[in-house]
Amino acid sequence: MIGSRNILVPIESLRVDTVLDFDIYLKLGKGSVLYREANLPFGENEKKKLIDSNIKEILIVGRDRKKYMNYVEEHLDEIISDESVPSSKKAELVYDCSTEIVVDVLENPESSENIRRCGKLISNTLDYILSDESAFKCLASVVSYDYYTYTHSVNVGVYSIALGNESGIKDKKELHSLGWGAILHDVGKSKVSYEIVSKDGPLSEEEFNQMKRHPEYGYDLLIKTAQLPDISYSAVLEHHERANGEGYPKGITLKDIGYFGRVTAIADVFDAITTRRTYKPALNTFEALYIMKSVEGHFDKHIFKSFVSLMGAQ
Numbered sequence: 001m002i003g004s005r006n007i008l009v010p011i012e013s014l015r016v017d018t019v020l021d022f023d024i025y026l027k028l029g030k031g032s033v034l035y036r037e038a039n040l041p042f043g044e045n046e047k048k049k050l051i052d053s054n055i056k057e058i059l060i061v062g063r064d065r066k067k068y069m070n071y072v073e074e075h076l077d078e079i080i081s082d083e084s085v086p087s088s089k090k091a092e093l094v095y096d097c098s099t100e101i102v103v104d105v106l107e108n109p110e111s112s113e114n115i116r117r118c119g120k121l122i123s124n125t126l127d128y129i130l131s132d133e134s135a136f137k138c139l140a141s142v143v144s145y146d147y148y149t150y151t152h153s154v155n156v157g158v159y160s161i162a163l164g165n166e167s168g169i170k171d172k173k174e175l176h177s178l179g180w181g182a183i184l185h186d187v188g189k190s191k192v193s194y195e196i197v198s199k200d201g202p203l204s205e206e207e208f209n210q211m212k213r214h215p216e217y218g219y220d221l222l223i224k225t226a227q228l229p230d231i232s233y234s235a236v237l238e239h240h241e242r243a244n245g246e247g248y249p250k251g252i253t254l255k256d257i258g259y260f261g262r263v264t265a266i267a268d269v270f271d272a273i274t275t276r277r278t279y280k281p282a283l284n285t286f287e288a289l290y291i292m293k294s295v296e297g298h299f300d301k302h303i304f305k306s307f308v309s310l311m312g313a314q
Contacts, residue, residue, distance in 0.1 A: 006032075007065060008057045012085040013093055015075045016044050022064035022071070032059050038067075069100040073117070080128045091138035094125055098154040099144075102183065106150055109190045115227040122157065122179040126172065129161055136162045136310075145282050147275040149189055149197065155275075157183030159267035160235065160260075167263065167306035180228055181235030182264045188218030188236070201279050212248045215240060234258030239268045244297030254300060262300040266292070266307050269299075285311050 008027065014020065019041050025032040035058070036046070050058070060068045072079070072093055080090055101121050105114045129135045139158050144151035160182035164175050189197050192214050196207045203211060218236045222228055238261025241247035243254035247265075254262075273288040283291070289308055292299065 005065070006059060006061050007068075008059055009068065010089045010092065011047065011050050011056060011058055012082075012089045013068075013072055013075075013079065014042055014047065014058070015078055016042065016047055018042055018071075018075070020071065022060060022067040025059035025061060026055065027057065027059050032061075038064070066100075069097060072097050073101065073121070076121070076124045077127070080124055080131075087132050087134045087138045088141075090128055090132070091135065091142050094128055095139060095142045095154065095158075097121065098125065098157065098183070099150055102150040102153045105184065105187060106153075106190050109187050109221045110224065112225040112227055115184070115222065115225045118183055119176075119180050119227065122161075122176055122183060125158070126161060126176055126179060129165070130172070130175075143271075145275050147272070147277050149186055152271055152275065153183055153186050155271040156185055156239075156264060156267045159271060160264050162310055163263050163267060163303065163307050164260075166310040167303045169259075174231070177229045177232045178235065178260050178263060181232030181260055182239075182267065184218065184222060184228070184232075185235050185239045185264050185268065186214065186218065187221055188214035188216065191217040191221070200277070212240070215249050231258070231260065234260035235264040237261065239264040241265065242298045243300060246297070257300075259303075262303050266299050266304055270307070270311075 019039060020036070021038050023034060023038050024036040026035045036042075076093065076097055079085055079093055098121055101114070101117050105111075105118060108114055129139070132138075136158070143155045143158065157179055161175055161179040164178045169175050169178065189211075192210055196203065196210055199207070215237050219233055222233070222236060234257075237249075238247075238252070238257050241250065241252050241257045241261055242265070243257070243262075245251050245253040257265075269292060270288055273283050273291060274285065276282045289311060292304065293308075
């Protein structure tokens with residue numbers, strides 16, 4: 001669980017004329033000092049004082065971390081639409097908020113409210129990516145390169161939205177459906193033994209057979225929440241299918257794999273290759289794309305070509 005540690009956060013995350021239900025501390029050398037207690041309104045004067053004092057970050061103590069992340073989630077649309085907030089700061093806040101929500105989803109995947117929160121998050125992320133040419137580059141610069149199921153889910157969601165757009169999906173509603181399915185593509189792992197999901201090394205045949213069921217587990221969990229549009233489930237069920245039929249869980253070929261499944265498959269493999277595990281180092285973008293290109297028959301060639309173009313531009 002990500003969680004109880006103190007965190008430094010940008011002052012841009014604090015919205016004027018809101019009440020903060022968490023304490024604000026200022027970093028002072030190796031220590032900190034209480035600047036403003038919880039449950040007090042934060043106004044223009046308070047923000048100006050921080051800016052005039054050249055204070056760019058505030059400290060949130062561990063016990064208030066969850067309250068702060070809930071606050072950011074509530075105001076994320078305002079932060080994204082605020083032209084005074086640098087794109088790099090928006091990317092940090094979108095990513096941190098995304099990670100927090102996915103952690104909640106994996107802890108309680110049967111919660112319709114958590115799935116709705118994911119949907120709203122994807123809407124905000126999509127607004128950011130479509131309204132700011134530097135957004136994807138900024139998001140790509142803050143993704144975690146250490147592999148955890150929750151950060152992997154966020155990374156795949158980001159890559160899938162950008163790739164969907166790059167490969168020709170221009171309808172915002174359709175991109176939202178893609179992103180919603182992609183960020184939840186691994187939710188079924190919550191029903192696989194933790195020892196298998198977190199194993200430091202190759203899985204045994206029996207363990208792999210259990211892992212191969214996670215797309216269907218995810219579908220079963222999500223269908224019960226009745227939140228996602230039908231088209232989103234392709235990303236959940238088919239992200240491990242391969243064009244030549246060598247994937248799982250059904251072993252279908254390209255003609256039967258939905259477009260969202262094809263996109264998410266590329267995003268999923270790329271992120272897995274470019275993140276660190278205890279048993280393997282992360283590869284850089286060029287190495288990852290070279291390996292993916294050299295594996296014949298795994299991916300939709302048109303979409304993969306778009307992905308090479310997208311990542312090459314970064």
